[in-house]
Amino acid sequence: MSGSNVWSRSRERLRRFPELLAQCADEAAVYGKCVAATTTGKQELKKDVCAKEFEALKTCFTNAAKKKTR
Amino acid sequence: MSCRGIQKLLQGAGSGPAAWSRTPAASCCCRLRSGPCRALSGPGSGAGPGSGSGSMNVFNREMKRRQKNWAAVLQDGHQYDYLREEVGSRVADRVYDIARSFPLALDMGGGKSYIAEHLSKEVVQRLVLTDVSQQALKLGRRSEIPTRSVVADEEFLPFRENSFHLVVSSFSLHWINDLPRVLSEIHRVLKPDGVFIGAMAGGDTLYELRCSLQLAQSEREGGFSPHVSPYTAVTDLGNLLGRARFNMLTVDVDDVQVHYPGIMELMTDLQGMGESNCAWNRRSMLHRDTMLAAAAVYKEMYGNPDGSVPATFQILYMIGWKPHESQAKPARRGSATVSFRDLAKVSRPDSADQS
Numbered sequence: 001m002s003g004s005n006v007w008s009r010s011r012e013r014l015r016r017f018p019e020l021l022a023q024c025a026d027e028a029a030v031y032g033k034c035v036a037a038t039t040t041g042k043q044e045l046k047k048d049v050c051a052k053e054f055e056a057l058k059t060c061f062t063n064a065a066k067k068k069t070r
Numbered sequence: 071m072s073c074r075g076i077q078k079l080l081q082g083a084g085s086g087p088a089a090w091s092r093t094p095a096a097s098c099c100c101r102l103r104s105g106p107c108r109a110l111s112g113p114g115s116g117a118g119p120g121s122g123s124g125s126m127n128v129f130n131r132e133m134k135r136r137q138k139n140w141a142a143v144l145q146d147g148h149q150y151d152y153l154r155e156e157v158g159s160r161v162a163d164r165v166y167d168i169a170r171s172f173p174l175a176l177d178m179g180g181g182k183s184y185i186a187e188h189l190s191k192e193v194v195q196r197l198v199l200t201d202v203s204q205q206a207l208k209l210g211r212r213s214e215i216p217t218r219s220v221v222a223d224e225e226f227l228p229f230r231e232n233s234f235h236l237v238v239s240s241f242s243l244h245w246i247n248d249l250p251r252v253l254s255e256i257h258r259v260l261k262p263d264g265v266f267i268g269a270m271a272g273g274d275t276l277y278e279l280r281c282s283l284q285l286a287q288s289e290r291e292g293g294f295s296p297h298v299s300p301y302t303a304v305t306d307l308g309n310l311l312g313r314a315r316f317n318m319l320t321v322d323v324d325d326v327q328v329h330y331p332g333i334m335e336l337m338t339d340l341q342g343m344g345e346s347n348c349a350w351n352r353r354s355m356l357h358r359d360t361m362l363a364a365a366a367v368y369k370e371m372y373g374n375p376d377g378s379v380p381a382t383f384q385i386l387y388m389i390g391w392k393p394h395e396s397q398a399k400p401a402r403r404g405s406a407t408v409s410f411r412d413l414a415k416v417s418r419p420d421s422a423d424q425s
Contacts, residue, residue, distance in 0.1 A: 017334050021365055031363065032370020035285050045285060047292035054290070054363060061362060 016068070024060035031057045126247050128300065131202065131223060133348040134245050138181065138203035141344030150342035151184070156326060157241045157269050157385055158184025164267050164389065165189060165238065172236040174198070176259065178224050179242025181206040181344070186213035194236065200224070201242075203344075224252055231258045236265055241385075243270035244301055245348065253314035263394035266316065272301045272386040273323070278372045279336065279381060283356075285371075286363035295353045304386055316390030317397055324385045329378040333365045336381050 021028060034050035043049065141147060162185050165172075175194045177185055181201050186194070197215045200222040201207050207219040222228050224239070224246055237256050246252050256266050280298040287294040302310075304323055311319050330336040340346060373379050391397060 014334070017361070017365075018332050021332065021362070028366035029370055032366045032368075035289055035363075035367050036371050038289075039285065045288045047289065050289055054359070057362065057366060058359065 016065070020061055020064045020068070023064045024057055027053070027057040027060045128349055128351075129245050129247055130348045130350055131225075131245075131247065135202040137341075137346050137348060138201070138344040139205040141342055142182065142203055142205035142209055144342060147342060150339055151182070153326065153328065153343060153383060154181070154184045154241055159188050160324065160385075160387065161185050161238055161240045161267055161269050162188035164387065165193060165236070168265060171195070174234050175236040175238065176200065176227075176229070176234045178227075178237060178239040178256070179245075180210075180238075180240065181242070182210045183213065183217070184211070185238055185240055186215050186217060187211055189213070189215060191215055198229075198234075200227070206344075225255070227255050227259055229259045232261045234259050234264060235261055236267070238266075239268040239270070241269055241271065243268055244272065244275075244299070249302065250310055250313055253310055253316070257314050257316060257392060260392040262392050263396060264392045266388075266390045266392075268388045269385055270302065270388075272307070272384055273303050274325075274382060274384045275301055276381060276383070278368060278379070279333070282333065282364045282368035282371065283360070286367050287360050290360045290363050291357065296349070296351055297347065297353070297356065299347050299349045299352075301384075302386070307386055307388055311388060311390045314390070315393065317393045318389075318391045320387075320389040322387050324387065326383045326385060327380050328383065329374065329380050331378055333361075333368045333379065336379070 031050055031053040034053045035045070037043070038045040038049060141150070144150075165185070166189075171193055173195045175197050177183060177197060177199045179201055180186075180199045181203065183199050186197055186199070191214055194215050197213075197217045198220060199207060199210065199217050200220045202221070202223050204221050207221060210217075210219065220228070224242065225248060237260055239256075243249065243252070260266060276298050283297050284294045304321060307321050308319055311321070330339070368379050369377075
């Protein structure tokens with residue numbers, strides 16, 4: 001398909017993912033450590049075990065996305 | 071191997087019937103004029119007796135054909151070729167290791183043909199290239215060996231038995247539904263004393279991606295579904311080749327580690343290579359939260375000090391020969407001429423040979 005459609009638009013949005021994530025490296029590291037800790041520690045990996053860290057990451061990510069839109 | 075995420079670009083956009091026919095589709099497109107045309111098409115093998123276990127259906131072959139077609143016509147598709155080139159060159163190395171010349175060779179699932187460019191006319195005189203994807207065959211790379219391209223599924227080779235001296239397959243067997251059957255097909259089309267050299271992704275390939283997605287999805291959604299396709303383990307490969315009645319087996323493993331800036335680049339590259347997942351049990355949706363979580367987990371658990379992330383491709387190489395009287399056989403029991411007891415008497419390395 002040619003022209004602008006929902007797939008090409010969403011693909012464009014997705015292309016910005018790495019640069020946006022790069023701006024939230026700290027929050028991502030904190031979240032990653034939290035999840036990694038569940039693989040070694042006694043705590044089992046259940047839903048929303050690291051919800052707080054993920055919320056921080058997501059807010060940072062959406063803010064970065066808002067900032068960069070023209 | 072990759073999850074398609076929100077990008078549903080390859081979902082049936084009204085393209086042809088998804089029905090998957092069991093008759094071999096063989097349309098011949100001549101690439102280089104290769105002299106007198108030898109009739110290679112024999113009776114279709116689709117109606118043969120089912121060998122071994124019942125037919126497994128793990129992968130959607132029609133989807134794989136569409137994915138490969140899409141990847142082949144990408145504008146800058148050559149930037150995704152690095153892995154196939156690497157594997158192709160290593161398979162060509164193994165062909166050179168065999169001090170023989172092969173008048174007729176078959177490259178199964180060769181796509182744009184990454185092996186032939188390393189081979190010379192002395193080693194392989196004529197080559198037949200098959201793939202499910204017609205676009206990949208059309209846009210294939212040139213080599214000095216006269217090549218004939220055939221659009222055919224690896225599971226239904228439209229060739230007569232005992233036709234090829236050499237069969238190679240680089241990086242395509244990990245999408246086969248019924249691997250025992252394909253191996254017996256290869257055994258069938260090989261001439262006696264012919265050799266099969268194959269390379270496929272196996273075992274631990276993309277374990278980092280699989281684990282990151284699994285952990286992230288468990289944490290975000292409470293459960294997980296497979297996003298990376300299943301692979302054959304090394305230990306099973308020897309059994310499979312033996313069951314297909316190959317002789318003198320050699321199986322070895324090569325780990326290729328590629329570093330990417332992040333999970334998204336890895337998945338984009340996998341898609342560009344035509345290696346997107348096509349297993350029936352894949353979920354077509356990957357929630358954006360899970361993607362974000364997986365990116366963070368991947369970097370944290372497997373990241374390198376310089377910020378990049380590694381992705382492991384475990385390539386299994388296999389070599390098998392079709393039995394022939396000239397091949398070395400194990401010695402008959404009781405035919406030993408020297409005893410192990412005499413081992414202690416061996417004082418110099420060039421004295422009696424140990425048997």
